[in-house]
Amino acid sequence: MKKLFLAMIALASVIFSAQAQKAETLNLMPVPKKMVPATGRFDIAPDFTVAFTGNPDQRIYPNATRFLRRLDGRSGMFFRQGFLDAGDNSPEAELIINVNRPGKVVLGENESYTLDIASGKIRLDAETDLGAMHGLETLLQLLETDDKGYFFPAMRIEDEPRFPWRGLMIDVARHYQPLDVIKRNLDGMAAVKMNVMHWHLTDDQGFRVETKSHPKLHLQASDGMFYTQKEIKEVIEYADERGIRVVPEFDVPGHATAWLITYPEIGSNDTTYTIQRYAGIFDPTLDPTNERTYEILEEVFSEIAPLFPDAYFHIGGDENEGKHWDANEKIQAFMKSNNLKDNHALQTHFNKRLLTILEKLDKKMMGWDEILQPALPKTAVIQSWRGLESLHNAAKGGYMTLLSNGFYIDVLKPASHHYATEPLPEGHGLTPEQTKNIVGGEATMWSELVTPTTIDSRIWPRTIAIAERLWSPAKYKDARDMYRRLEQVSFRLEELGLTHIRNRQVILRNIANNQDISALEVLANVSEPLKGYTRNKGGTEYESYSPFTLFADACTVDAPDALAFKMLTEDYIQSPNKETKKQLLAYLSKWENNHENFVALTAKAPYLKKLVPHSENLRSLAQLGTEALTIKARPKKAWKKEAEKTLEKGKKPGEDTELIIQQSIEKLVQRTSKLPKRLKGSSL
Amino acid sequence: MKKLFLAMIALASVIFSAQAQKAETLNLMPVPKKMVPATGRFDIAPDFTVAFTGNPDQRIYPNATRFLRRLDGRSGMFFRQGFLDAGDNSPEAELIINVNRPGKVVLGENESYTLDIASGKIRLDAETDLGAMHGLETLLQLLETDDKGYFFPAMRIEDEPRFPWRGLMIDVARHYQPLDVIKRNLDGMAAVKMNVMHWHLTDDQGFRVETKSHPKLHLQASDGMFYTQKEIKEVIEYADERGIRVVPEFDVPGHATAWLITYPEIGSNDTTYTIQRYAGIFDPTLDPTNERTYEILEEVFSEIAPLFPDAYFHIGGDENEGKHWDANEKIQAFMKSNNLKDNHALQTHFNKRLLTILEKLDKKMMGWDEILQPALPKTAVIQSWRGLESLHNAAKGGYMTLLSNGFYIDVLKPASHHYATEPLPEGHGLTPEQTKNIVGGEATMWSELVTPTTIDSRIWPRTIAIAERLWSPAKYKDARDMYRRLEQVSFRLEELGLTHIRNRQVILRNIANNQDISALEVLANVSEPLKGYTRNKGGTEYESYSPFTLFADACTVDAPDALAFKMLTEDYIQSPNKETKKQLLAYLSKWENNHENFVALTAKAPYLKKLVPHSENLRSLAQLGTEALTIKARPKKAWKKEAEKTLEKGKKPGEDTELIIQQSIEKLVQRTSKLPKRLKGSSL
Structure with a gap:
């Protein structure tokens, strides 16, 4: 009898803990920092209205309008409000959005919010509209249904991100992705609170940006598939409206065939170049000993960099195996006379020259792992694709750094793999100061094998698991519960036009x-x-x-x-x-x-x-x-x-x-x- | 015994005729003018290549490249050729595309082609690249499969359109449709040999074109959803590359709320106006007695018309019930003093003034039925939405005219209904001269109830039946056979990104x-x-x-x-x-x-x-x-x-x-x- 009783207690606690787990995370992804359930519910009815108080940026209005449209799209309700604006300020509104000040779409901006849901009234408070926009996404994820209808469960949420840099890199060089693909993926990112689109714009397979000063670059190396400067501005505006920064990448000195088609004279090999149609690591490399190389880079970057308001400019720097450097006598002589003992040193020399150019343009230099060499200035930002070790080394070296190793969605590993990737695992041994250098991470969508038809299904839903890893407290690591929520949130991304399911x-x-x-x-x-x-x-x-x-x-x-x-x-x-x-x-x-x-x-x-x-x-x-x-x-x-x-x-x-x-x-x-x-x- | 024999003969002839019917139309839509089956087949293999001879327009190369990509997409074959250009001219190529001269995307251009498919060799001949592009679409529709693989059946096709104006009107005023929606529908049109996109750009619900001289027009009447002039050029280029003309419509003097939000002073009622959110026929109407009306129209049209290279400019002119004219004393006085006996006469007065403006801009005026009034100059083009009678009246009156009645796809009638709509039914009683005045027709996608998510399923596949009515010989009217082919052609439209199925x-x-x-x-x-x-x-x-x-x-x-x-x-x-x-x-x-x-x-x-x-x-x-x-x-x-x-x-x-x-x-x-x-x- 006692045994049975104990068994019943054990069973009850299993059930209880399963329910607690479910109650804790609901269908939310990323899970908020703090959730306090309350009694009751907010029933959604056609008279639902939204009002604004405080001093938000203009972008809150289209965002809140889209929130309304998504809510009516899900519930089939005909809300009274069409296009929201500052005139919507009735204190009687069911949802009050209160924002202290306009947010800036820059690294480290305040993205926190609190959400109070009670019967008949919802209050969303945020320092900036960016936080409020995250709160609206949370609210949409809270939508529940039962026999009585559509409702939000009563609760209080206090939320803010764990890391300030939560990115998705999209490679548009290997396969060009039209504007609508970029836009719908920006919508997807915003829905799961990601805030950086890293745009890999050039590689051996293409140069995807209109360059007015050097038009042959995009005309000869894009098969006609490039973004006009107007389109780039359009994407940046679109991203900004969704609280997303856009960081461009121009990959040099390797992955540089696209430059050399037009300017073979700045290559390290005396040859001609054509657009690469295959995938892999190729030898064409810019010549870091040629002054003309820096002239062209400076001319192009001077035109391109101002298009991107973000402070960071990514110069790639990865996978340069240096074969053409080794084979080039002039380059070898230059290395000797400048006391550059190996190709790493030569690449650092190149990076320093680049840094000068970028500083003139008021940009901070960012690059992949390989740019981290002894003499690299501390202002550079390191994106780690090789592993936690390089991430932590960069952090220890005093560099701002972010993780992509483990977040390579193009290697087609399960969501649970990415979910288990932790930039700061227990026992990481970093000081608090060093820990701060780790600003987040990025999922990377390399596009060798994806087209506009398939790219969404390679990004989603797995990237949501990465979004949660970068936003939510580290304690959430239950893969089963992640998969349960992933399915719900993934399905909802369809309303944004994402095609991963259809x-x-x-x-x-x-x-x-x-x-x-x-x-x-x-x-x-x-x-x-x-x-x-x-x-x-x-x-x-x-x-x-x-x-x-x-x-x-x-x-x-x-x-x-x-x-x-x-x-x-x-x-x-x-x-x-x-x-x-x-x-x-x-x-x-x-x-x-x-x-x-x-x-x-x-x-x-x-x-x-x-x-x-x-x-x-x-x-x-x-x-x-x-x-x-x-x-x-x-x-x-x-x-x-x-x-x-x-x-x-x-x-x-x-x-x-x-x-x-x-x-x-x-x-x-x-x-x-x-x-x-x-x-x-x-x-x- | 004799009975059985007769029954067998009867059965055989049923089977034979069913096969003949199938053999005749295959999965082709629109059915070509003339098809002569031959013996054998062209088997598709990875070494399939394309070459060009003659003197085509540049647009043939991207079109043929897309043809290759669609063919390899369907067959899973890895063809050697990537991006085609004039350099692809080997006489050994399996498909030879021979074009006499560059086509012009204008009304009445030669769109004919002949296609000869034999074992191992396909020859596509056309006077213009526009005809050749139609031939490529036919070839794709000829793709068949059996146990041995993918092949084209051997045959000779001689084809040309029955009518030169085969259009689809898309209303972007009631619901704005982003660029990608327009582009994928242009692809769909090209796939079924349609050649006019009529773009309904303004109405009571919106003004969708950036107007630099009068920016308030698009800023105040679009909720931010309008096409920039750059985007309009992009659409026109995209359409041109697919052999499709773009005819803009600016609906006046009725359906004109969007103009009056910014310029209430040119309205016929002394009031203020807001964007209309409902559907229907509304009273706001331009004041045809006010000189300022013509000034603004001329200023706007002078800026907008040159954006559109097409010779035709649509001024709407429909559904003006004239209530505000009736109620306006000044207008009534004007009518009296100008001897305009009713609102029709007043509208013709208005149209004549418009005609003068459009003539200065080198445009031919086009409008809906209602503009056909006694004094209308013969240069105007009439689009009949009210019925065959008005179509034939216009033709008899010496006006160029096209049919939309019966092609209103927004009324959600079956494809068979549109398929049965015939501009020139037997016994129409028109002279050959008058018959020539009937230049074709247009499907009309009014967008009160469609969004970017649903518009494709309202246009497709039914519009293919209309495309066939306007291209193919009138003798094809078997609805069952039409439905059989419709399903095949509809499914293939998915490869163009159309979302009607997914x-x-x-x-x-x-x-x-x-x-x-x-x-x-x-x-x-x-x-x-x-x-x-x-x-x-x-x-x-x-x-x-x-x-x-x-x-x-x-x-x-x-x-x-x-x-x-x-x-x-x-x-x-x-x-x-x-x-x-x-x-x-x-x-x-x-x-x-x-x-x-x-x-x-x-x-x-x-x-x-x-x-x-x-x-x-x-x-x-x-x-x-x-x-x-x-x-x-x-x-x-x-x-x-x-x-x-x-x-x-x-x-x-x-x-x-x-x-x-x-x-x-x-x-x-x-x-x-x-x-x-x-x-x-x-x-x-």
């Missing part, structure tokens, strides 16, 4: 040649594009104009069925029970029975034939999983041998994707070794 | 609050938005900023399941057979069993509660349909009475949509009256 079926319809895509979806829901850079081996399997309308392009990381199956498998192994087993078997049965339907599609969709072995592997893995789950006793060696073969085969990529459920099936197979030994005479 | 689920996911949308899809697949202007009764149920994220916005005309059911019903009534009956019953069973699943969604999606009666009606109609289909003998009166009640109830709109299957169920019920009388003692 374009999946577009691609599948295309490769199925407009047949019923159900069987193809079953396959796609357990297949993930190859991780790391293994999809495009050697960087030469795909050219920039190759088709990205293939199966791998429809597949996403965290393949939905595979993720659900993974969690169920973990649950089942931890505590086997009938309900979980039933759910697992349902998935396995769906997969096992899919093959025939899939093959039927291939008659009218020749491309799909390439996926037949992949579909077969899914069937085999599913059969194996079913056996592993239904086996009652430890299996014979012969079975295990067959199982291993199937598992090995199941690892094989199909059309640049992998059957990510293979890992879960393997776990189910491993589990059979722990089953009781079979009885004599049993068939297994 | 956005449907976005809206459904939103109103289902991210639950499984299957049950909601079942309902949406048989529901169509209310036709005519009944959705927005009186024009005041919706304001321009009301939510258009509702059930009706996800629903489309030609609701897919309803259309399939309608065809099956027609087939079954004409010749009842088991297979058709089985298919009908399958639909009915799906609908009957959907209600419970639908209701389950409402707990977490309060908005959906409004649709519960609608879902109930679907269930009742489905039950009735099943009964009507399975009844063996003529039913009792009581049953018919109940049936009529259900049918009546089934007509009732639900959330601004109607259960379009009601009409088919009614036919099935009517059919029961023709059944043999029931036997005595039968239960029915």
Whole structure:
């Protein structure tokens, strides 16, 4: 009896803590710093109105208008207010937005807010409109529904970011991204409280900015796909209205082919250059010993830098392997006579010259890891792509620094991987002063393998996990709860025009040649594009104009069925029970029975034939999983041998994707070794 | 035996004629003028290349490049060629594009082409690159697949348009449409060989063009949503590259609220004006007796007209009910002293003044029906929205004219309705000279109830049927064959970024609050938005900023399941057979069993509660349909009475949509009256 009682208490506390966890984070992402639940709720009705007090920047009005439109779009309610402005100031309004002063879209601006939701009244207070805008996003995420209607739960929230630099880098050099792609992603960023768009504008594959003083740069190295200066201003205004800074990157001295097409004379090799169509690290490098190099850079930067109001200017500086420097006698002689003992020293020499140019333009220099060399001036900002060590070294060296290692969304790792990336893990050993040097991080969307059709599904929803890592207290690290919220917040991003969900079926319809895509979806829901850079081996399997309308392009990381199956498998192994087993078997049965339907599609969709072995592997893995789950006793060696073969085969990529459920099936197979030994005479 | 033989012959000829029909039109839309099938096929392989001969305009290169990208996107093949240019001139290329001279994007330009497809070689010949571009679209539509792969069937096509003016009007005044919406729709137009975008830029709800001489016009009457002059140029260039003319419309003297917000002094009523948020016909009208009116119009048009290279300038002129003229003593006095006997005469007076202004700007005046008044100069072009009669009257009167009546896609009638609209029906009675005055037609996308999210699904795919009516020989009028091709061509428009298919689920996911949308899809697949202007009764149920994220916005005309059911019903009534009956019953069973699943969604999606009666009606109609289909003998009166009640109830709109299957169920019920009388003692 006592045992039962204790068990009941234990169970109750599990339930309680699960509920507490849910109550704590709701569907919020990033989770606010502090939340105090209250009693009651604010019911949303058509007479809902908004008013402003204080002294906000003008940008609050379009933001609050969009808030209203998103709220009515979600609830189907016809609100009275159309376009909000300073004239909306009735103290009777249901939502009062009070802002002390106009915010500035600069690093370190106050972004905090408090939100008080009570029955019939909501108050949003912020020092700046930027904070208030974050508060509006939180409020939208708080929208709940029940049988009675749409409501916000009563509570008080006090919120501010953990890090002031929460960025997304978008590479538009490898694949140009039109303005609407940039804009809808800025909307997505604002929805999850990110505040920096780092715009990677030049690389070996393109020069994407109109340069009036040197028009050949963009005309010869963009295939006509570049941003006019007017468009750049438009993007910056659009970002500013959403509280987002725009930091441009012009990658030098490596990743510089685009410059050399027009100006081969400033290259380190005596040759001509053409637009690079492949992916990878290439040798073309600016000549740091040539005065003309600095003249051109200064002329271009003098024209371009003023377009960008932000204080920071990114000069890349990464992945220069220096092969052309090594091979160039003049450069070698220069190094000797200037006592530059290696290529690192030469690059630092180059960076110092750049720094002078940028200082004249009132810009702070920013670069990737590699620019951190002994003589680098302390004013430079280091973006760490190589790891925590370089991040912490920069911080210890007194440099402002931010993390991108672990936030490389183009390597197609799961959201949980990025979520577990922590710039300041326990025991980091930095002093408080050094800690302050770490200002945040950036997700990086390198675009070798993405097009306007697929880029959203490579950025979202995983970047939301990064946004939370950079905004919310470090204590939130439960991956399951993250995934639960991720799905909700991801779905809501659709209202901003993001295409990460809707374009999946577009691609599948295309490769199925407009047949019923159900069987193809079953396959796609357990297949993930190859991780790391293994999809495009050697960087030469795909050219920039190759088709990205293939199966791998429809597949996403965290393949939905595979993720659900993974969690169920973990649950089942931890505590086997009938309900979980039933759910697992349902998935396995769906997969096992899919093959025939899939093959039927291939008659009218020749491309799909390439996926037949992949579909077969899914069937085999599913059969194996079913056996592993239904086996009652430890299996014979012969079975295990067959199982291993199937598992090995199941690892094989199909059309640049992998059957990510293979890992879960393997776990189910491993589990059979722990089953009781079979009885004599049993068939297994 | 003889009977059987005859039956076999009859059957064979049915099959033969069905195949002939299919062979004739393939998946082509619009159908070419002349097609001669040949033996063999052109198999598509990765070594496929394109070359140019002759003297084309530069625009052929990006067009052919996009052709290659669309072809590799569909086939998954990695073609060698990246960006095509004049350097691609190898006679060995698989596709030779030969163009005699650069085309001009003007009315009446030669758009013809011939296409010769043989095994291993394709030749595309055209007088102008504009014709060649149409040929590339035809070639893409010819893409077929079978077990062996992707191929083009061998044939010769000789093609040219029936009418030179094949337009789509987009109203951006009621709801502003961003540049990307305009661009993707231009791509869609080019894909179906349309060649005029008529841009309705001003109305009571907005003034959407940056006017530097009178900036208040766009600043005060656009809520910040207007096109800069740079953007207008960008759109025109984009359209030109696709062989599409851009005709601007500035609607005067009615539909003119947007002008009067800034310049109330040129209005016919002594009042102030604000942006109209409702839909309808409103009274604000320019004062045609005020010299200042013409001064402002001339100043604005002198700035705006040169932005548009096209020869035609649309001045609207529609729906001026003249109430403010009637009520204005000064205007009445002016009419008397100028011997203008009614408002029509006054409007013609106004139009003549406008004509003088436009002639100075080297523009030809174009307007809606109403501008056709006795004294109208013959240089004006008439766009008929009121009917064939006004179209033919204009043609008889010696005016160039085009048809929009019957092409109003915003009234949400089926594609078959537009397809059946014929500018020159048999027995039209016009002389050859008068016939020539009819230059084509335009689909009109009035935007009171559409947003960037929904506009594509209101334009496409139905506009393709209009494109065919205006391009193809009049003899193609089989609606079934049209629907078959429409589905194929519609699906392919997705590759251009059009969202008419993908956005449907976005809206459904939103109103289902991210639950499984299957049950909601079942309902949406048989529901169509209310036709005519009944959705927005009186024009005041919706304001321009009301939510258009509702059930009706996800629903489309030609609701897919309803259309399939309608065809099956027609087939079954004409010749009842088991297979058709089985298919009908399958639909009915799906609908009957959907209600419970639908209701389950409402707990977490309060908005959906409004649709519960609608879902109930679907269930009742489905039950009735099943009964009507399975009844063996003529039913009792009581049953018919109940049936009529259900049918009546089934007509009732639900959330601004109607259960379009009601009409088919009614036919099935009517059919029961023709059944043999029931036997005595039968239960029915």
